[in-house]
Amino acid sequence: METIKLRISGMTCEHCAQTVGKALSAVSGVVGARVSYEEGSAQVEAKNAVDAGLLVRAVKAKGYGAEVSRSTDTAARRVGDSPLHIAIIGGGSAAFACAIRAVEEGARVTLIENGTLGGTCVNVGCVPSKIMIRGAHIVHEAQHHAFDGIGKAAPALDRRRMLAQQQARVDELRQAKYQGILDANPGITLVRGRARFKAPHVLEVRRNDGAVREIRADRVLVATGASPAVLPIPGLKETPFWTSTEALVADAIPQHLIVLGGSVVGLELGQAFARLGARVTVFELLDRLLPIEDEEISQGLREALEAEGIEVHTGFKTESVAHRNGRFEIAGNGKTFTGERLLVATGRRPNTADLGLEAIGVKTLGNGAIEVNERLETNVPGVYAAGDCTSHPQFVYVAAAGGTRAAINMNGGEAALDLAAIPAVVFTDPQVATAGLNERSARKRGIAVETRVLTLDNVPRALANFDTRGFIKLVADAGTGRLLGAQVLAPEAGEIIQTAVLAIRYGMTVGALANEIFPYLVMAEGLKLCAQTFTKDVK
Numbered sequence: 106m107e108t109i110k111l112r113i114s115g116m117t118c119e120h121c122a123q124t125v126g127k128a129l130s131a132v133s134g135v136v137g138a139r140v141s142y143e144e145g146s147a148q149v150e151a152k153n154a155v156d157a158g159l160l161v162r163a164v165k166a167k168g169y170g171a172e173v174s175r176s177t178d179t180a181a182r183r184v185g186d187s188p189l190h191i192a193i194i195g196g197g198s199a200a201f202a203c204a205i206r207a208v209e210e211g212a213r214v215t216l217i218e219n220g221t222l223g224g225t226c227v228n229v230g231c232v233p234s235k236i237m238i239r240g241a242h243i244v245h246e247a248q249h250h251a252f253d254g255i256g257k258a259a260p261a262l263d264r265r266r267m268l269a270q271q272q273a274r275v276d277e278l279r280q281a282k283y284q285g286i287l288d289a290n291p292g293i294t295l296v297r298g299r300a301r302f303k304a305p306h307v308l309e310v311r312r313n314d315g316a317v318r319e320i321r322a323d324r325v326l327v328a329t330g331a332s333p334a335v336l337p338i339p340g341l342k343e344t345p346f347w348t349s350t351e352a353l354v355a356d357a358i359p360q361h362l363i364v365l366g367g368s369v370v371g372l373e374l375g376q377a378f379a380r381l382g383a384r385v386t387v388f389e390l391l392d393r394l395l396p397i398e399d400e401e402i403s404q405g406l407r408e409a410l411e412a413e414g415i416e417v418h419t420g421f422k423t424e425s426v427a428h429r430n431g432r433f434e435i436a437g438n439g440k441t442f443t444g445e446r447l448l449v450a451t452g453r454r455p456n457t458a459d460l461g462l463e464a465i466g467v468k469t470l471g472n473g474a475i476e477v478n479e480r481l482e483t484n485v486p487g488v489y490a491a492g493d494c495t496s497h498p499q500f501v502y503v504a505a506a507g508g509t510r511a512a513i514n515m516n517g518g519e520a521a522l523d524l525a526a527i528p529a530v531v532f533t534d535p536q537v538a539t540a541g542l543n544e545r546s547a548r549k550r551g552i553a554v555e556t557r558v559l560t561l562d563n564v565p566r567a568l569a570n571f572d573t574r575g576f577i578k579l580v581a582d583a584g585t586g587r588l589l590g591a592q593v594l595a596p597e598a599g600e601i602i603q604t605a606v607l608a609i610r611y612g613m614t615v616g617a618l619a620n621e622i623f624p625y626l627v628m629a630e631g632l633k634l635c636a637q638t639f640t641k642d643v644k
Contacts, residue, residue, distance in 0.1 A: 109157055111147045114170035115611060118142060121169070128163045135160075147171075158519040168612065172510070173518030188213045191515055192308055192320055194300045194460065195328035197224015198501045199492030201283060202508030203326050203515075208292035210516040215320055216293055217300045217310055222283040224330050225493065226501040229350045232278055236271040237353060238373060238532050241380035245413075245534075251571035262381065265356050272354070296320070302461035305485050324487050324515040327460065327467075327475060328508060331493035334454040334472075336365075336423075344428035346447040349374060355446075358382045363435055363444035365423060367394040369531050371450030372410070376533050379415050386442060388421040388435065395531065398592070399543050401558065401578065405594045409535055409574055455494040470496055479521040481511035489515060498527060526609040530599040535575045538598035541590030541609040544580050553583040557615075559635035561595060563644055566626040572596055577635045579605075579615060586614035586639070591632070601629045608632075615639045 116122055122142040129138035129147060134155035140147045149160060157173045164171035189212040193200045196218030204214045221228055247260050287295055298312040300320075308320045333348035335341065347355070349370050360383065364375040367389025379385040387394075387410075393403040394410075394417065407417055420438075426447065427434040433447040457473040468476045468484045475490040477483055477497075483490055491507030493499040503524065510520040531537035547554045560576045561567040567575075575594035582589055591605035608618050619636035623629060634643050 107151050107155070109149045109151060109155070109160060109173060111149065111160060111164070111171050111173055113140065113145050113147050113164060116140075116142045116145060116169060124167055125164055125169055128167045129160055132159050132163050156519075157517070161519045161521075172513060172520040189324065189516060190215070190322045191324045191326065191512070192217065192300075192322035193326045193328060194308070195224070195326075195330060195492070195494075196220070196222045196283070196295075197328060197330050197492060197504065198226055199328035199330075199504035199508035199511075200224070200326070201286060202505040203328065203491065203512045204293045204508075205286065205290070206509045206512035207515065208290060210512060210518070212292075212512075212516060214293045215296055215322065216287075217296045217298060217308070217320070219297065219299045219313070221279070222287075223279040224501075224504075227275060227279050227282060229353060231501055233271050233275055233353045234349070234370075234373060234377075235532060236274060237267075238377045240267050240271075241377040242534060245380040262358075264358055264381070268354065268356050299459070301459065302465045305465045305488055324489065326481075326508070326511055326515070327457070327462075327483075327488070327490040327494055328492045328504070329456040329460065329494045330504075331453040331455045331499060333449065334452040335449055336451050338423050339425040341426040341449070344426055344433065344447065346426070346433070346449050348449055352378075352448050359444070359446040360384065361386070361444040362446045362448060363433060363442065364388065364448045364450060365435075366448075366450035366452070367391075367417070367419065368396070368450070368452070371448065372406070372533050373531065374448060374450065375415060376410060376413070379413060384414075384416075384444075386416040386444065387418065388423060388437070388442075389417070389419045390422060392420045394419065395537065398537065398539065399545065399578065401576070402537055402539075402592055402594055405575060406531075406533060406535065406537060410533070453493065453499055457494050479523070480514045480519075481507050481522060482514070497522070497524065498529065500527070500529065503527060526606050528602045528606050530602065532599065535594050535596045536598035538593045538595075538602035539591065540602050540606045541588070542580055543590050543592055544578075547580055547589055552589070554589065555581050555583045555639065557635055557638040559631060559638055559643070561631065563634060564628065564631040566628050566630065567595070569626055570596070577601075577631045579632070579635050579639075581615045581639065586616055588613055588615055588618060588636075593631075595628060595631070597628050601632065604629050604632055 119142050122140040126138045126140040134152040136150045138149045161171045191207045191212050191214050193216045207214050248257050298310040300308045300310050303309050311317050358381045362378045362383045362385050364371045364387045375385045394407050395403050423437045425436045432443050435442045455473045474496040477490050477495050481489045481491050489511045491511050492504035510522050513520040526541050528540045544556050558576050558578045562573040567573045578592040580590035588608050615636040623633050637643050
């Protein structure tokens, strides 16, 4: 006999628990099942031949989420009398999420990292960029708010003090979220050095002092992240250009910043620098900003940025870059532009080049991204990958979710990474937030859809804020009314989108969303109002 414990999500009452219990009991080989709605868990007594994946699928077939949390059958989690040994290459979000969960499952973990713990997000990505963006927002609002009777003035600006506060918070979070976890968890051993595969379960680790050691493991997770990609533009590499890493620690605001790249990083940082006093010019190769988003999003954001004085050039092919007499020269489309600083924001490339993946046969895409399935497995047994080094969306929360699920699967559990309703946020102002399918991607899949767009001048909270820039767009299945996707352009879009994520993930129709009770006045009410426009005029 075997006891299998599962985490169950989506239950809202005891009836849900009964439904899950019946579904589990119906699986061949199950002797009994106890489900707790309050704890969000299930405990299954089963014959040893029962596949935990069948239990997970049985629960999901009833519309609930499930993942294996622990099994008393330790054959998959132990080798002989020793705990399963998991080696993790990397020290960021995916790596730590995997390490923490693996230790909880009873494994022993060796984490190999050569650089600063914490990866991109806490050190040179999400955290410092959002601090800088928020500071720039305060500066902008002081001068451009919409309220009568309140004076407008440019605040005194000390970039060095701003930077010191920013980096202090980065250090604080790195200590709390990463180093502190290592200090408190004896099941995780940190090894400093660069790892390379000698065989699927054998790593060679070279330390900075030249010493080499070999690490053998039962499972290996590759979680090496990604780095700024630099296009092969003639002359570029010979210049002192910035990537996002250098831009975030710049202790002075340039007079004129040129940005190559009209997507997330370029637009977020470009607007922040503009609000802190720089003249900003953005060049994008394709014909619109944020080219993967709906055209309405691209156009609406462009108009907002240009209204703040940011110069935007789309369809611009950069032919060469030079740096002379302290200024950058950007040539393209028959013209030359000059500026004091250059930010190259042309995407990120997975850090997989020197890992020996080709030697053990791990499949990668053209940009070096590791191919994985929904269980985070590569094509090589026992080798997993998670985070920005894979082909998954490069978000810290996707990396963490992938790391956790990889650990569960390494230990004999069953956990799939479902990205169908994953949220994405661009932290410009107005923000861009999306979830699920947009109209173009839905039609490309052959789905007949209905869409509605509600401009923010129809949302009471936006009117009260005297800021009606943007809109909410919903995409629904034309036959069933099921919500398939949401796209939001709004000053607080990131705070709105998770409501849409839950509606999409749990199969709500636009009719059901329209009938929900929302607080008043909140921006998220715009989702309800937009849903109502499928059947009536809310203006």
